[in-house]
Amino acid sequence: MSTPSMIDPTAMLLNEAHVGSSFADWLEEEGLTVEVQEAAIKELLVEQLLKAMRQQEMTRTALAAALGTSRNQVGRILDPACDGITLGAVKRAAAAVGKKVKIELVDV
Numbered sequence: 001m002s003t004p005s006m007i008d009p010t011a012m013l014l015n016e017a018h019v020g021s022s023f024a025d026w027l028e029e030e031g032l033t034v035e036v037q038e039a040a041i042k043e044l045l046v047e048q049l050l051k052a053m054r055q056q057e058m059t060r061t062a063l064a065a066a067l068g069t070s071r072n073q074v075g076r077i078l079d080p081a082c083d084g085i086t087l088g089a090v091k092r093a094a095a096a097v098g099k100k101v102k103i104e105l106v107d108v
């Protein structure tokens with residue numbers, strides 16, 4: 001007795017032509033472009049800080065001590081979802097792990 005063949009939906013999608021707008025267009029339509037870009041920047045900064053901390057075997061407690069602040073504040077700095085962190089706090093955290101923050105204005 002044979003079993004019915006399974007249809008692979010991903011294979012079907014790969015064979016179809018692109019339909020509709022791009023993800024970037026959708027973000028723009030929904031008014032989310034700036035919010036998503038800001039979240040991506042914060043996520044990247046956190047990843048870079050954590051990588052530098054790992055390379056130096058620096059704990060959150062050690063970073064807090066270097067910054068003269070609490071572990072809770074370090075937790076906020078390292079939380080990609082926390083958008084209440086100042087540029088100064090990010091610069092101080094970067095300096096504590098031997099890095100500096102580089103900001104650049106570009107044409108839109």
